[in-house]
Amino acid sequence: MTPATIHPRxxxxxxxFHLLGALFPVxxxxxxxxxxxxxxxxxxxxxxxxPPNFNAETAYVAIxxxxxxxxxDPRQQTVLVLGLAESPGGEILATSNGSVLAKxxxxxxxxxxxxxxxxxxxxRSFLGDQVSYAEDLWQGARGVDAILVxxxxxxxxEMDLGKLASYMKRKAVFDCAGALDGGAVAAxxxxxxxxxxxxxxxxxxxxxxxxxxxxxxxxxxLPPEEHPILLIxxxxxxxxxxxxxxxxxLNYRMFPRRFYLPDAILASGTLVEFADWxxxxxxxxxxxxxxxxxxxxxxxxxxxxATWTLHYSxxxxxxxxxxRLIPAPKPTQPANEQQED
Amino acid sequence: MVVFGAVLLVLCxxxxxxxxxxxxxxxxxxxxxxxxxxxxLGASAxxxxxxxxxxxxxxxxxxxxxxxxxxxxxxxxxxVLMDRSTPLAPSxxxxxxxxxxxFLGVGSVLVTLxxxxxxxxxxxxxxxxxxxxxxxxxxxxxxxxGMVGEDGQAAPYGRIMTHPNYPLGIPFLEAxxxxxxxxxxxxxxxxxxxxxxxxxxxxxxxxLRPFGRRxxxxxxxxxxxxxxLYARNFLADxxxxxxxAGLGGSVTLGxxxxxxxxxxxxxxxxxxxxxxxxxxxxxxxGAGLCLAGALFMKNEGLAMAGCLVLALLIADPLAGRRAxxxxxxxxxxxxxxxxxxxxxxxxxxxxxxNYGDRFRPSVIAExxxxxxxxxxxxxxxxxxxxxxxxxxxxRRDLALTYFWREFTDFRTWGLLWALFxxxxxxxxxxxxxxxxxxxxxxxxGGLVLYFLILLITPWFLVQLRGTGIPERxxxxxxxxxxxxxxxxxxEPRTASEKPAEESSLSDPAPA
Numbered sequence: 001m002t003p004a005t006i007h008p009r010x011x012x013x014x015x016x017f018h019l020l021g022a023l024f025p026v027x028x029x030x031x032x033x034x035x036x037x038x039x040x041x042x043x044x045x046x047x048x049x050x051p052p053n054f055n056a057e058t059a060y061v062a063i064x065x066x067x068x069x070x071x072x073d074p075r076q077q078t079v080l081v082l083g084l085a086e087s088p089g090g091e092i093l094a095t096s097n098g099s100v101l102a103k104x105x106x107x108x109x110x111x112x113x114x115x116x117x118x119x120x121x122x123x124r125s126f127l128g129d130q131v132s133y134a135e136d137l138w139q140g141a142r143g144v145d146a147i148l149v150x151x152x153x154x155x156x157x158e159m160d161l162g163k164l165a166s167y168m169k170r171k172a173v174f175d176c177a178g179a180l181d182g183g184a185v186a187a188x189x190x191x192x193x194x195x196x197x198x199x200x201x202x203x204x205x206x207x208x209x210x211x212x213x214x215x216x217x218x219x220x221x222l223p224p225e226e227h228p229i230l231l232i233x234x235x236x237x238x239x240x241x242x243x244x245x246x247x248x249x250l251n252y253r254m255f256p257r258r259f260y261l262p263d264a265i266l267a268s269g270t271l272v273e274f275a276d277w278x279x280x281x282x283x284x285x286x287x288x289x290x291x292x293x294x295x296x297x298x299x300x301x302x303x304x305x306a307t308w309t310l311h312y313s314x315x316x317x318x319x320x321x322x323x324r325l326i327p328a329p330k331p332t333q334p335a336n337e338q339q340e341d
Numbered sequence: 342m343v344v345f346g347a348v349l350l351v352l353c354x355x356x357x358x359x360x361x362x363x364x365x366x367x368x369x370x371x372x373x374x375x376x377x378x379x380x381x382l383g384a385s386a387x388x389x390x391x392x393x394x395x396x397x398x399x400x401x402x403x404x405x406x407x408x409x410x411x412x413x414x415x416x417x418x419x420x421v422l423m424d425r426s427t428p429l430a431p432s433x434x435x436x437x438x439x440x441x442x443x444f445l446g447v448g449s450v451l452v453t454l455x456x457x458x459x460x461x462x463x464x465x466x467x468x469x470x471x472x473x474x475x476x477x478x479x480x481x482x483x484x485x486x487g488m489v490g491e492d493g494q495a496a497p498y499g500r501i502m503t504h505p506n507y508p509l510g511i512p513f514l515e516a517x518x519x520x521x522x523x524x525x526x527x528x529x530x531x532x533x534x535x536x537x538x539x540x541x542x543x544x545x546x547x548x549l550r551p552f553g554r555r556x557x558x559x560x561x562x563x564x565x566x567x568x569x570l571y572a573r574n575f576l577a578d579x580x581x582x583x584x585x586a587g588l589g590g591s592v593t594l595g596x597x598x599x600x601x602x603x604x605x606x607x608x609x610x611x612x613x614x615x616x617x618x619x620x621x622x623x624x625x626x627g628a629g630l631c632l633a634g635a636l637f638m639k640n641e642g643l644a645m646a647g648c649l650v651l652a653l654l655i656a657d658p659l660a661g662r663r664a665x666x667x668x669x670x671x672x673x674x675x676x677x678x679x680x681x682x683x684x685x686x687x688x689x690x691x692x693x694x695n696y697g698d699r700f701r702p703s704v705i706a707e708x709x710x711x712x713x714x715x716x717x718x719x720x721x722x723x724x725x726x727x728x729x730x731x732x733x734x735x736r737r738d739l740a741l742t743y744f745w746r747e748f749t750d751f752r753t754w755g756l757l758w759a760l761f762x763x764x765x766x767x768x769x770x771x772x773x774x775x776x777x778x779x780x781x782x783x784x785x786g787g788l789v790l791y792f793l794i795l796l797i798t799p800w801f802l803v804q805l806r807g808t809g810i811p812e813r814x815x816x817x818x819x820x821x822x823x824x825x826x827x828x829x830x831x832e833p834r835t836a837s838e839k840p841a842e843e844s845s846l847s848d849p850a851p852a
């Protein structure tokens with residue numbers, strides 16, 4: 001092969017291989033179209049795959065990623081897995097999410113303890129000595145780096161979180177079942193890591209749909225420009241996740257309805273700025289309740305001219321019960337014009 | 342009604358582009374190339390004109406949108422009628438090549454429109470601004486400015502908007518579509534945004550036409566075959582992803598800003614090449630218009646414009662007076678078209694970092710040695726005290742790793758970057774070709790620039806990686822990379838291409 005002939009051959013070979021890359025769009029485009037068709041050309045929540053609560057594989061990856069992001073060696077971690085049955089009181093199975101997670105985590109060298117209110121005898125038959133067995137929840141929790149809640153067993157939902165925090169070495173709580181109240185977990189000084197977030201994007205949340213519609217109906221006869229809404233988050237804010245920025249969703253959906261938010265420039269910024277915003281209020285707000293006290297609220301009403309206030313408890317999951325639209329107090333002076341016009 | 346309005350808008354946009362495109366005699370092209378280039382010129386001109394009029398104080402009201410659309414349509418129609426007697430160059434595409442481009446192009450349009458807006462950036466960074474323009478018509482509506490007080494400081498209680506100073510090209514196109522259909526529709530406002538991937542191969546073929554049939558064809562095919570034009574990391578998690586295709590956050594198509602920037606930038610380069618080769622002042626102005634259009638889609642357009650100017654200065658400084666005149670016309674047009682937006686942008690609150698201020702040798706040198714800013718990570722902050730904080734990786738190493746992973750990621754890029762490396766003007770013959778030099782330098786410069794941006798970004802790089810950085814930035818360079826690769830097939834006149842294959846084209850002499 002002479003130098004003169006290398007060039008065209010290499011060129012043709014590389015280009016040929018590159019054109020093989022077209023197989024990806026050739027597969028992707030029909031697949032995407034058919035996926036849309038399957039959902040009636042609307043984004044179908046079910047097509048996002050994972051069940052809304054818990055998938056062992058997804059949680060396994062998320063937990064690993066969490067440790068990786070902290071440069072922690074999983075083999076140095078001790079984890080207590082709570083719940084080996086698929087559902088509270090159900091049969092303990094090798095295929096339950098808790099059992100699968102325990103086995104997979106043990107497989108990568110994590111020191112795993114397991115607990116189930118029904119005892120551990122059956123679990124020994126399939127988990128063997130890969131894990132250790134805690135007959136008592138508190139015995140199991142002593143000195144662990146993380147707790148992983150795998151089902152909604154009553155004993156777990158009602159456990160004493162303050163006591164739990166005092167027993168744990170590190171404070172990570174992976175709630176894979178949506179069993180715990182994130183606010184209460186955070187208030188106990190634990191790091192609440194919600195793994196039960198629905199797989200679909202925030203804007204497809206059915207409760208968000210429901211709430212936005214209810215608000216539209218309630219405000220239907222009120223001109224948007226004359227009835228601004230002041231958003232008032234409540235503490236504790238248990239998540240730094242971007243998904244808890246539900247104000248973005250409502251602001252988009254309900255435009256030209258006008259929403260105001262304390263320190264909106266920070267809250268609307270990047271995820272990092274949003275985290276700064278949450279931490280600012282955690283440090284400067286009250287321990288619980290609305291971030292604005294009566295005096296600040298009145299000041300906000302005066303500045304924005306808001307006629308409604310929308311109180312909410314931030315969470316990664318939109319729950320209608322966390323939101324409340326109520327008329328704002330009357331302004332004590334005209335709205336600050338620089339804010340609006 | 343909404344659909345018909347959106348179709349009418351696309352038609353008017355294309356007609357406007359036809360009116361701007363120089364005549365077929367000056368710039369020969371086939372029908373495919375003409376449609377693609379015309380659409381990009383129209384899609385640049387219409388929102389830029391709307392911005393200029395808004396800057397002059399007009400409200401973007403329905404009457405203005407309709408007047409602009411109808412005027413654009415009328416001027417274009419007149420031009421189409423005038424051009425009836427001037428033939429187009431015959432298409433040199435074989436049937437399978439037409440099927441290849443047709444399948445990918447039409448498929449990309451259908452996929453874009455098959456779902457309403459369903460991604461974070463398209464909804465919150467762009468469509469929300471489109472809604473504001475549609476409902477209020479005011480580029481200084483409090484929805485844009487109401488998060489800061491008159492002193493420019495954060496208002497204690499402000500309006501909500503992500504990145505209020507992001508360019509308004511996409512929002513204006515969406516607002517045009519909404520005005521045309523008399524209602525806002527999350528699906529149909531995307532109609533004018535559905536044609537980017539369809540147009541890219543056509544404009545690359547248009548730009549490379551002076552170099553012969555094969556460079557034009559292969560440049561276009563390389564671009565069309567690059568997976569990143571449609572989606573990234575597709576099937577990364579296995580075949581089960583097929584059922585979720587188009588639903589994840591990895592789709593390039595739709596209402597985001599990176600694809601239009603990439604395609605308009607490619608259009609600008611195609612026009613510039615043709616302007617310099619023809620030579621044609623009107624085409625040079627078209628190149629400047631497209632470049633301003635790219636800037637009006639996403640801020641990085643300004644960085645790309647800077648890279649282009651530098652590449653031309655360094656790679657081809659001895660071009661003749663005529664070439665410099667044409668480049669000057671392109672630059673002047675760019676500045677004139679971009680000025681209203683750039684001035685207006687200064688009045689908008691900024692919630693992102695100003696990279697211009699950080700782009701200093703001292704800051705770069707400092708970050709070259711710096712460790713990753715783990716304290717900016719929300720994950721670290723959620724996890725409390727962090728081992729990562731004790732031994733953070735070097736920012737430089739992370740950025741280099743991410744770029745290397747992209748260069749070698751076949752699922753996202755095919756062999757684009759290997760081909761580009763191969764296409765660098767290593768030989769004396771290719772080095773003498775000015776376009777090969779400056780296109781290669783432009784891509785290399787763009788990559789270096791984006792690397793430096795990752796180096797100095799104030800945010801946690803690991804988190805940025807999860808949002809598609811740096812591949813979304815590298816996408817901006819797909820057009821020039823594909824053109825440089827296409828030029829691999831360029832051969833001087835002595836090459837053995839048959840005249841019949843060349844149709845009406847002639848191989849250029851090296852510049």
